[in-house]
Amino acid sequence: MSKMVRAGNLLFLAGQTSSGAPEAHTIEEQVTEALGRIDALLEHAGSSKQHLLSVTIYLKDMALFDRMNVAWQNWVDPQHLPVRCTVQATLGLPELLVEFSVTAAT
Template identity: 30%
Template sequence: MSQDAVQIKTQPDPYEPFNITQGFRVGDLVFVSGQAALTLEGEIVGVDDFDAQAQQAFHNLADVLAAAGSSLEQVVKVTIYLTDMSYFERVVALRERFFTPPWPADTLVEVSALALPELMIEVDAMAMVNGQTVPRS
């Protein structure tokens, strides 16, 4: 691995048992693995509760970004995986809550399942670091 790539992890790291890195900082960019409704101890939050899971996933994303020296305000690309596209309108509301215009580039995908059967949403992202922010209107 390049010396320019720095592994990002929270303490404790709920992804360590799965051999997944939470993210990497490469120069002035950070790449965050999919964040789901897990506590730092690896417990699932909000079984059968999409809103609770979504909130936890976005909070986890914010925590990993902060550990990398970034933030939600610096996100330039986000991918959101849903197990049911009927949650689309709620995702729009989540984007309004956690991001600001101009909105990050986005891919929204319905999948048949996520890593654990109870999970309903997963969010990954790319962001800038070093104090760079996306000009928001």
């Protein structure tokens, strides 16, 4: 499974989560870690969060939405907001609380 695919000037990132390590157990910690992974992948591809186009956020429990959203708002560039949706989903590992799917430009 690829974490990122480039098609022309578009980048597609899927399955971006925290590591699932015990030290990342709160939604805030998991969001911060996953967004850090997104930053690193975008930078590697010559892009950044200022070039986000679309983000889908998968939450294990919608009761975590407000807390996740605070962490998201602390990270995202308010001058370059992507379209975004958030859905509740069963994630691949029971310890994961959040997963991100991202489309960005280069």
